[in-house]
Amino acid sequence: MKNPIHVTKTRLPEPEYFSRRCKDVFQSAWITNNGQCVQELELSLAEYFGVPHVSVCNNGTTALMLAIQCAGLAGKKIAVTPYTYVATLSALLWLHCTPVFVDIDPDTLCLSPEILKRCFQKEPNIAGVLPVHIYGLACDTESLDAICREYGAVLIYDAAQAFGSRYQGKSLLDYGEYSICSFHATKIFHTAEGGCIISHSPEAHKALSLARAFGHVNDTHYCLGINGKMSELHAIMGLSLLPGTHAEMARRKELCAVYRTAMNGLPLKYPTIRKGLDWNSAYYPVILPDAAYRARVEEALTSQNINPRRYFYPALNTLPYLDPAWRTDCPVAEDVAQRVLCLPMYGELSDEDVLRTTQGIHTALSSDAKKGPTSSWREGGGFR
Numbered sequence: 263m264k265n266p267i268h269v270t271k272t273r274l275p276e277p278e279y280f281s282r283r284c285k286d287v288f289q290s291a292w293i294t295n296n297g298q299c300v301q302e303l304e305l306s307l308a309e310y311f312g313v314p315h316v317s318v319c320n321n322g323t324t325a326l327m328l329a330i331q332c333a334g335l336a337g338k339k340i341a342v343t344p345y346t347y348v349a350t351l352s353a354l355l356w357l358h359c360t361p362v363f364v365d366i367d368p369d370t371l372c373l374s375p376e377i378l379k380r381c382f383q384k385e386p387n388i389a390g391v392l393p394v395h396i397y398g399l400a401c402d403t404e405s406l407d408a409i410c411r412e413y414g415a416v417l418i419y420d421a422a423q424a425f426g427s428r429y430q431g432k433s434l435l436d437y438g439e440y441s442i443c444s445f446h447a448t449k450i451f452h453t454a455e456g457g458c459i460i461s462h463s464p465e466a467h468k469a470l471s472l473a474r475a476f477g478h479v480n481d482t483h484y485c486l487g488i489n490g491k492m493s494e495l496h497a498i499m500g501l502s503l504l505p506g507t508h509a510e511m512a513r514r515k516e517l518c519a520v521y522r523t524a525m526n527g528l529p530l531k532y533p534t535i536r537k538g539l540d541w542n543s544a545y546y547p548v549i550l551p552d553a554a555y556r557a558r559v560e561e562a563l564t565s566q567n568i569n570p571r572r573y574f575y576p577a578l579n580t581l582p583y584l585d586p587a588w589r590t591d592c593p594v595a596e597d598v599a600q601r602v603l604c605l606p607m608y609g610e611l612s613d614e615d616v617l618r619t620t621q622g623i624h625t626a627l628s629s630d631a632k633k634g635p636t637s638s639w640r641e642g643g644g645f646r
């Protein structure tokens with residue numbers, strides 16, 4: 263059996279730098295509670311993103327919960343995309359929000375502004391909107407912003423996958439009233455576990471810092487808080503990896519080109535990269551003609567010890583534990599979730615590994631080529 267190729271591989275820091283920084287922290291014995299490495303990471307990230315305020319957290323899910331809570335949206339009706347990792351929705355549900363699923367645009371796979379507008383016309387009491395820059399690709403931020411302004415809703419972006427993506431000349435994390443990112447070990451930039459919230463006023467930043475640390479300062483309790491703090495050891499991981507992030511993204515861009523060339527002519531569709539987006543190439547999603555093709559490709563690759571993932575399946579509006587009243591149909595998200603596969607993508611991946619993967623796809627698709635796609639099919643799309 264050949265070496266396994268996984269969908270991603272965690273980037274690790276240079277051990278000497280990491281251990282030197284740990285040694286310094288051990289000497290001070292200040293390993294959590296807004297330590298110096300956390301503060302340094304927040305400043306470095308604010309500079310990297312070009313944003314005024316970054317609050318780092320223990321993970322992206324807590325970051326989302328803190329943003330929702332501090333925006334005053336807990337317990338309210340929130341429009342959300344069904345096509346995302348489950349954490350987007352869980353954050354809402356833990357805060358007793360009512361999700362209103364808004365189907366995605368078939369090209370960008372992000373929350374559709376047209377459908378959102380229709381939702382607001384039917385349900386004007388939607389208090390917030392939570393779109394996701396899926397795969398680090400950009401939502402239609404202009405339209406979403408305009409709709410939220412028109413209806414007085416708070417716009418929070420789940421930018422968990424968007425570290426390093428830039429749109430219209432600025433970080434994709436600089437859109438919306440709040441934007442959150444995940445620093446999970448599978449991400450382009452990570453702190454093993456971690457995340458952050460980008461906010462745009464000193465008041466919001468202060469409220470987030472307070473809520474992240476139980477909502478109190480010494481003996482004075484100001485608000486409901488949670489333990490959302492990042493430790494110094496996690497911050498050191500981030501400080502160690504930040505300088506290499508640009509090279510990681512550059513290598514991923516090269517790998518995208520290798521995939522694209524090697525899969526030219528295959529009946530695959532790709533999400534659209536919006537004009538003005540400098541994409542972080544965080545994932546390599548391909549959409550197969552139908553569920554049967556997707557299963558065939560998945561089976562062929564796993565039999566070769568290559569492990570693509572069904573990011574993102576299932577569409578969240580179909581989750582079994584939802585209140586049935588929330589279960590609106592989202593035909594586009596449900597269809598894409600049946601057909602999508604994310605292929606291996608990480609900086610250490612070799613061109614040969616990409617070619618091994620694409621060879622598996624060629625074989626799987628050509629062995630069934632005579633049947634042809636069973637759904638209405640438009641080849642191509644983004645990545646071009």
Ligand SMILES: Cc1ncc(COP(=O)(O)O)c(C=O)c1O
Pocket residue numbers: 321322323324346347349350394420422423444445446456457
């Ligand atoms: C879109 C999205 N939202 C939220 C999260 C949650 O982030 P974390 O795993 O850091 O809690 C993730 C994590 O992968 C994600 O992809």
